[in-house]
Amino acid sequence: MKRVFLLATVLFFAVQVHAQEINWVSLEEAVALQKKNPKKIMMDVYTNWCGPCKMLDKNTFHNKDVVDYVNKNYYAVKFNAEGDETITFNGQTFNNPQYDPAKANRRNSVHELARHFSIRSYPTIVFLGESAEYLTPVIGYKTPRQLELYLKLFKNDDHKDFKSQDDFTAYYNAFKPEFSE
Template sequence: MRKLQLLALLCAPVLLSSVHAAPAKKKSAAAKVQWQPSYAAALAQAQKTGKPIFVDFYTTWCGPCKYLDAVTYKDPKFVAESRNWVMVKVDAEKTPANVKLAEKFRVDGYPTMVFLRPDGKEAARAVGGLPATMLVPQMKKAAEKAGGGRAV
């Protein structure tokens, strides 16, 4: 009985210390791309910040567009690069204004990502459901060409 009391006495500090330990941290939500609600909002934000604009022209029926949403746009490297851009998605068939915008930028296939200077003029573009390993380098080149606000 004495041994049992001694064992309990020795274990008590260990058990009690775990009660006062810091609570387990909740897993933080994965970082996400910060999309602007419209092209007009993106253009205004770009003019304010000096960042280039990434415009994703997509449609709801487009398989490669869905790949971008499910895979590429969730890739940590893409998410990190997106911080250097003003990001906007445009459903090219949803409204007459979106249709006109797609026509303005001569979008004839989906997805088409148009990289714009902060003033809204095209610097470059990429077409297709590209993985982040291919899209991010194109974004970096386009940002240099666009003269966007890259962190040094």
């Protein structure tokens, strides 16, 4: 009886942990999925050595509210901005010709795709529209509630109404977060 209880407990927690994961896909997969079911793309641009990137992954990307919202409304991409992956995006091939495998967990050369999106700091979350068009980067570590603002802003296309920085400031000031911290 104790073994059955122990097994049930382990399975329960395994399901709970698994249920709180974002469904990460490659950029190529996200663009292909957009053709069948249009959604925006949220791309986490990180590096292996970046402390705030690890905090974003642990604290924000494992928050149940963030996970549920992202999985429902976005295609999520995790992209190592100093990795050696070859990526085809919008008819172009991007790679990292200066990549040094000996520096895999230290500062390395910057991937061509990161340069394409003008990424200069980590973490950066890049938002792409339903046709993979570039919307904007969101730079730096964000708590679940801070990220919620951007997730909802782009999901609802509220950004299209902004004519100036003042419009974003008004949106920011009026925003009422619902996600748990």
